[in-house]
Amino acid sequence: MPQLNPYPWLKIMVYTWMLFMIILPPKVISFLYSKDPITKKSKEPKGPPWSWPWH
Template sequence: MPQLNPAPWFTVFIVSWLVLLSMMPKVLKHIFNHSPLALEGKTDQKSSWIWPWS
C-alpha cells in the first residue's frame, strides 16, 4: 500500500498496541480453573487392559 499516507495508519497501529498492552496485566492475573497444578495430588487408578488375542 505505498500510495496511502502512513501517518494515520501508524497512529492507529500505535494506539491499538497501547490498548492491548494496557489489558495484559488483567489477562495475566486471571486464574484459570483447570490448571495442571490442581491435578498433582491425584493418582489415577487405571486397571490394565487384557488383550484377548495375546
C-alpha cells in the same frame, strides 16, 4: 491514494499496540479462575489383561 498516507494508520497502529502490550497483559494475568483444576485419578483397568496369541 489515501491508503498510502501513513498519518491516520500509524496513529491507529501505535494505539493498538499500546493497548495490547501495556494495558491488556496485566488484566489477563490477574484473572482468577473460579474453580481450581483438579487432576483426575487414574482408573484401575477392568479385568485381566489380554493374552496375545503371537507373544
